[in-house]
Amino acid sequence: MNKKEKNELIDVLNNMLDENKNFYLADIAGLTAEESSSLRRLCYKQNVTIQVVKNTLIKKAFDKNSADFSQLDDILKGNTSLMFADEAKAPASVIKTFRKKSDKPILKAAHIEEEFYIGDNNLSMLSELKSKNELIGDIITLLQSPAKNVISSLQSSSNKLSGIVKALSEKKE
Numbered sequence: 001m002n003k004k005e006k007n008e009l010i011d012v013l014n015n016m017l018d019e020n021k022n023f024y025l026a027d028i029a030g031l032t033a034e035e036s037s038s039l040r041r042l043c044y045k046q047n048v049t050i051q052v053v054k055n056t057l058i059k060k061a062f063d064k065n066s067a068d069f070s071q072l073d074d075i076l077k078g079n080t081s082l083m084f085a086d087e088a089k090a091p092a093s094v095i096k097t098f099r100k101k102s103d104k105p106i107l108k109a110a111h112i113e114e115e116f117y118i119g120d121n122n123l124s125m126l127s128e129l130k131s132k133n134e135l136i137g138d139i140i141t142l143l144q145s146p147a148k149n150v151i152s153s154l155q156s157s158s159n160k161l162s163g164i165v166k167a168l169s170e171k172k173e
Contacts, residue, residue: 006057013053013061013082017069020084022112024091025072026105028052029079039098039105046094049084058082071116075108088112092126 001009017023031039043050055076062069083091095105110117110126117126130138 009053010057010060010064013058014064016049016082016084017061017065017067020086021114022085022088022091022110024083024095024110025058025075025108026081026083026091026095027079027108028081028105031102031104035102035104039094042094042098043083043091046090047085047087048090048094050081051084052079052081055080067114069111071118072109072111075118080108081105087131089127089129089131092123092129095123096127 028036028039040050055078058080059073059076062072083094085091092107092110095107098105107120107123107126109119110122112126112129
């Protein structure tokens with residue numbers, strides 16, 4: 001790879017870092033060709049983009065980017081692959097699923113919405129993150145719950161609240 005190609009790859013990585021708020025750094029060294037293909041297929045099914053890139057090129061893309069990725073400098077040792085996804089937990093789910101049959105990939109770090117999660121010990125927590133749509137659904141459910149309780153209480157004829165409301169309405173007449 002000549003210098004021009006490296007600079008083009010650095011620019012591509014920089015653009016990917018700008019476009020994706022979520023990315024993971026993982027170690028996939030030691031996977032056989034068959035396991036690597038299997039991992040790539042699993043990533044494709046989960047809408048996760050995976051790229052194996054030299055650490056020096058990743059470091060240069062980090063330096064070129066407007067965000068501060070200096071916390072990840074110590075992570076860039078050994079084999080490193082970048083995993084990008086729109087959904088924050090998708091790469092963690094891929095790693096966790098793939099580990100059922102292999103001890104790799106190992107999570108080096110994750111960058112989720114401006115936060116850094118360094119180390120493989122964060123994998124379980126990251127795989128349980130809720131997406132934005134799931135959180136919005138939970139909030140809507142919580143907001144609807146009190147109203148549903150009041151309505152069901154009012155509709156129930158054997159309920160004390162409906163009896164009180166009925167008695168008050170009859171008293172006014």
